[in-house]
Amino acid sequence: MIGAVKAEVSKLVTLPSPAITVALTWAVTVLVRQADPPGGAVPYSQAGVLVLGVLAAGHEYQRGGQIRATLLAVPRRPLLFAAKTVALLVTAGPAVFVAALLAGEPGATGGLLLDLLLAAGVATIVRHPVGATAVVLTAYQIVVPLIRNGLPDVALPPAPVWSAAIIAAAAVTFHRRDA
Known part of the structure; x- marks a missing residue:
């Protein structure tokens, strides 16, 4: 399990699109917070977090089909799905917390993390970013x-x-579907 999580974390931190999405989310959140009343920037942070979740989970389904190589390396799908989920939380969790802080609503971190998981689940089900x-x-x-x-x-x-329903559906879909 630890090896699979490390591999997934390595993949996520080397992808350019999640890093760009995080930077844009932070920038838009700061700009909107300057113009809007307190709490008004959270929906913009939420949109960025949703895109981040989709990109993080859906990158392997793009052209080239990296998911096939991943499944060859870790053929036990439930283990791989759990590793992907843990890796997403480990890598994106701090960025989501900073987004909530920049929005002026640190208490929104939990909700934004749920949104992140939901978006990743939808990307796993849809398999098209x-x-x-x-x-x-x-x-x-x-x-x-x-x-x-x-x-x-x-x-x-x-x-x-x-979030729980979508993640459960994504886990079942990931387990039963061909790569």
């Missing part, structure tokens, strides 16, 4: 606010429930 990004950003920025504002008496399940 652009499609997964479209799904999570549309859901978070359009669908959920419409439901919340249009139907205020409808209670949405809390974020941990959504």
Whole structure:
């Protein structure tokens, strides 16, 4: 397990797209916080965290199919999925915490980490980074606010429930699907 986590961490820290996404998320968060009232920058941090989760989990499904080599190296899929999840939290967790601090809402770290896991789960299910990004950003920025504002008496399940359900579905999908 430790070897698989190390390999996944190594992959994540050497990819340029997550680092660029983190830098852009921090920059936009700082700019928006200067213009908006307290807490107004959190949705922008959230959008960056969602993209980060998709890029981190979906990079192996892009052209070239690196996922095949990963599965050859670690054929036990449940172990590999757990290693990928731990590696994502280890590498992106500090960046998410800094994003919450920059937004002026350090208490938002837990919610942003759940968003990160949910986005990674969607990317694992969809297996296409652009499609997964479209799904999570549309859901978070359009669908959920419409439901919340249009139907205020409808209670949405809390974020941990959504994240757990998506991660569970991603784990099952990852285990059963061909590379």
